Amino acid sequence: MSYRFLIMATIIRIKKILPFVPYFLNKILLLTEFFLLIRFILKWLNASAQAFIVNIFYIFTDVLVWPFDFIFPNVNLDGGGIIDIISISSMVGYAVLVLIILGVLKLFYKEAGE
Numbered sequence: 001m002s003y004r005f006l007i008m009a010t011i012i013r014i015k016k017i018l019p020f021v022p023y024f025l026n027k028i029l030l031l032t033e034f035f036l037l038i039r040f041i042l043k044w045l046n047a048s049a050q051a052f053i054v055n056i057f058y059i060f061t062d063v064l065v066w067p068f069d070f071i072f073p074n075v076n077l078d079g080g081g082i083i084d085i086i087s088i089s090s091m092v093g094y095a096v097l098v099l100i101i102l103g104v105l106k107l108f109y110k111e112a113g114e
Contacts, residue, residue: 022102029098035061036087036094043074043084065090 039061047054068090075083 021105025098025101029094032064032094033091036064036091039065040084040087043082043087044077046079046081061087064094068093 035057039057042054042057049055049058065086068086071089072085074085077083
């Protein structure tokens with residue numbers, strides 16, 4: 001087998017897969033942004049973390065906000081709620097990350113299509 005054949009086979013595989021990647025990335029981003037928005041609302045309304053469903057939700061979304069922890073401090077409100085700046089920065093960070101990934105994939109798709 002020649003290297004040229006392997007390269008062409010790889011390009012053909014990439015051409016078949018790449019059109020579906022933006023769709024799945026956008027769906028994953030939408031789901032992530034939804035969970036982070038719910039977290040933001042729960043923190044803002046001062047939902048009790050001792051409630052089972054809220055606690056599970058916080059544990060799940062802690063994984064999502066962990067890379068953005070300690071970038072900006074949260075703002076504590078007088079009524080006991082929190083403006084969760086970490087969730088907002090996570091939402092922006094993930095959106096920027098997906099845009100960068102889509103831009104890089106677009107470069108590869110152009111090269112594969114040539």
